[in-house]
Amino acid sequence: MAHQPHDTGQAGMSEEKPHILVIDDDRRIRELLQSYLAENGFRVSVAPTAAVAREKMRGLAFDLLILDVMMPGESGTALAQSLRGAKERIPILMLSALSEIEDRINGLMAGSDDYLPKPFEPRELLLRVQNLLRRSAPPSDQRVxxxxxxxxxxxxxxxxxxxxxxxxxxxxxxxxxxxxxxxxxxxxxxxxxxxxxxxxxxxxxxxxxxxxxxxxxxxxxxxxxxxxxxxxxxxxxxx
Missing domain, CATH: 1.10.10.10 (Winged helix-like DNA-binding domain superfamily/Winged helix DNA-binding domain)
Known part of the structure; x- marks a missing residue:
């Protein structure tokens, strides 16, 4: 990509926008999603590995994770399992080049809420993100x-x-x-x-x-x- 991705994790952006963490070792996908999601009203942070993602999650609260399955070091599946084991309720959308039914089942069993095979259509990903955020929203009568x-x-x-x-x-x-x-x-x-x-x-x-x-x-x-x-x-x- 010729243009620089939007840095929507910086001060000055609306704190009311949902904050998404994209975790993928593919720089092109990170930049694509950061730019595309920012253009559609989200704050976006990125991480190339699970270790970097964990560091970001220690200091910031995210509304949703977009998580690649295959990464160097800790895999996306292992990270999802770890978060669910710690009773972390953040919605997880898992991405993977593995499109077999068994791979999708493994991703869902690890604790992801949705699974999208690569290559994907950005508009479909956006709809899935919006659906996950809507499902995870608190009841309207609950104080936020x-x-x-x-x-x-x-x-x-x-x-x-x-x-x-x-x-x-x-x-x-x-x-x-x-x-x-x-x-x-x-x-x-x-x-x-x-x-x-x-x-x-x-x-x-x-x-x-x-x-x-x-x-x-x-x-x-x-x-x-x-x-x-x-x-x-x-x-x-x-x-």
Missing amino acids: DVRFGACQFNLTRGELRRNGELVKLTTRERELLRLFVQNAGQPITRGDLSPDGAEDNARTVDVQINRLRQKIEEDPSNPVYLQTVRGAGYTLHID
């Missing part, structure tokens, strides 16, 4: 943006802002905050907050809660919003 103090958490994107500034969250912190927001005002036990539901991981949960407090509380040692409930766990108070 939740405020507590100087913070605002977007439940759909998993994005936390403090005084309007984006706060970087780890995948685990994002999962915890979603769980607290969805159960605001209700105590949640350490067992329910643990990834494997084990109470003996209480110390690990406490450390994660303390780190989360550093990001949302004015005075983490005297929390106002993310409070300890003696003998019951933790609860989040929202405005």
Whole structure:
């Protein structure tokens, strides 16, 4: 391509546009999708490998992944399985030059929500992206943006802002905050907050809660919003 791809991951673009991460080791496909999706109203970031994608996902919340199956290092299938194993609910559209039925079944079993063989028609990909985003949208009666103090958490994107500034969250912190927001005002036990539901991981949960407090509380040692409930766990108070 002669032109430079749109850099829609930079500041200045609307934060309300869905943010898509394209993961493909083929530079031409990355540039094509970045340009095409940006022209159709999306923010787009790209990654050539699963390792680079994981690094981007540590600091940013994405609304959808477009994921190639065959990549050097960790494959797209392995990445999808890992994300689903960590209970990451982000929609995944898998791309592959492998078009056999068995390959599609393997992709869906790995946790992808849709599967598109290469070569593909960009308009078809766009329709599939739009359908996946529509299916993953929260019910209309569910609050999407939740405020507590100087913070605002977007439940759909998993994005936390403090005084309007984006706060970087780890995948685990994002999962915890979603769980607290969805159960605001209700105590949640350490067992329910643990990834494997084990109470003996209480110390690990406490450390994660303390780190989360550093990001949302004015005075983490005297929390106002993310409070300890003696003998019951933790609860989040929202405005």
